[in-house]
Amino acid sequence: MSNYVINHLKELESEAIFVIREIAAQFENPVLLFSGGKDSILLTHLAKKAFYPAKIPFPLIHIDTGHNFPETIAFRDELVEKLGVKLIVGSVQEAIDKGRAKEETGADASRNSLQIVSLLDTLEEFKVDAAMGGARRDEEKARAKERFFSHRDEFGQWDPKNQRPELWNLFNGRKNYGEHFRVFPISNWTEMDVWEYIKLENIDLPSLYFSHQRDCVVRDGVILANSEFIKLKEGEEVVNMTIRYRTCGDMPITGAVESEADDLEKIIEEIATTRTTERGGRADDKRAETAMEDRKKQGYF
């Protein structure tokens, strides 16, 4: 066999860096959507590699729902400081206060879909023409059909029936006034690839991803962190559990898994034998069979 072969992680890295560099070259005001989750941390790491020894040439945007894990915010601020990159925060609370978004009510209320308003407002305010995100195609069936360069009309909407064909590695980022793109450099990565790469590159993550003790509430089979954002329903009680997170969304909707995995090695082992998808714990996807498809069409990540 020839020696001129790279393994799958290097190939995925190389593809993602190529895409990130295309974004920087083809757009005037690109940004990186930073959620504080492992995928956007990975994306930030890849962006750093893409432009080294120069700094990342675009800002990070974080849509703050006000329901974040405090660990996420602390981690974000430290990372931004370390990389010397600009951070823009779009606030859902602000959108609610201004009457741009309306808070859901009831015990299962979530600010997940309210993010769409803040996101679109922030993109407009900063005249963003390309917003890159850490979404992956293996996450959810609507995302399986997403392009690397995903064209959005002037209302930020996604039309799955009318996507630009994407051939070879030729990415067409040309657009008309007012339109923008969402770009997904790690489209082809799976959850396993992400973890393997994080281990390979020794990338720092928020402590949430590792096994820890936490007060939780089990609701409809989903383990939720007990917090000020959660209203206990009748019959529910707070239990102290040993858990970790596989994804990091808002506190009231992100499900944890019971786990003893306190390092990357153990996490990878756990994922290799796990029998549920990582979004299986996301209450936001369980609202309807097409929940993600519907939110994406409106302009969700």
Added chain:
Amino acid sequence: MDYQDIELLRFTTAGSVDDGKSTLIGRLLYDSKSIFQDQLDAVEESSKSKGFDYVDLSLLTDGLKSEREQGITIDVAYRYFATPKRKFIIADTPGHIQYTRNMVTGASTANLAIILIDARKGMLEQTHRHAFIASLLRIPHAIVCVNKMDLVDYSEDVYNGIVSDFNAFSSKLGISDIQFIPISALNGDNVVNRSENMDWYQGSTLMYHLETVHISSDYNLVDCRFPIQSVIRPHTLENQDYRGFAGRIDGGVFKPGDKVKSLPSGFVSTIKTIELNGEQIAEAFAPMSVTMTLEDEIDNSRGDMIVRENNVPEIGQDLDVLVTWMSTKPIHARTKVVVKHTTNESVGMVKELKYKIDINTLHRIENVEKIEMNDIARLSIRTAKPMFYDSYKRNRQTGSIIIIDEQTNETIGAGMII
């Protein structure tokens, strides 16, 4: 299992309506244990609610609401699975005639094509199209799966008949590596596990082929091509003079110390370093993303190409291309377009429509006035500035272009340089 040292294989699946493509993909995912319990639960539930008495694995690949309503696939969907030997990316493309553009899209990045044939129906017009597109896009490997063998009593004669029909057609195409496998995706025969119903078949299973097909020579390792994506200039005190050329290698092997030539300027220099994130790279080859620095200060920018001094690509403004048309808007001669090639872009003019290809007979249709959606045609384009290109046959990256509508900015054509 040493997960970190496995290769990535990208393959596309093309099938006609109802020939079991979704079931096959579902089977590969299921038998390779890539399906999670919550996905399986969802599929079991919807199989039950539809009144099926078996679990319909094809539901695993069902995507959008509008597709489920119509029972068809609208767009290319990407699926992922891994075995201890390889990681796989499937570009799952629909087979209807109106979706030729999706098939071409999926094929453009694939190392391998799976072509499905329904054993009861044999070669169909759509099979011709799938085989032709695989050859046109120069997918290096093809596997023809004769599916639904359970419905023809696992008959060797039926299988042999289809193999010889396919060979008769494909001999005109020039696909270098074709394998045939009789399967039943529904029952799992010869997909991941060997069939007990076809003793007469001595070959290996589909999964074995996917895991072992030799793909390391699928990239061009001879002709050095490095299109520049951007120039990295840190403007910091410790890196005041740093000027790195960022890009992805499209061909050949580059090493520090190599004498190189920059296009279009023609300036010659020597590679000082090849690096990524400050780590030095001894040899860089496709498809690696790297940053290259040169010994001399050369004013390169995006769209330029670094090559070896004694091995340069074609340089010119007249491109002779085979295109697949992807827009509902037809194209005529004398139309202005934008051409995107590697990291280079130029306005251009379609000069001449030479002929269309009838993909069933492979005959040429001469004297064409226009090229329409899903047509495959040969045309010539004159670009406003010189492009640096190879034939598609020689290099799939430096030999391909996309054609963009100047007004709408849509991608309207995919071209392979002859």
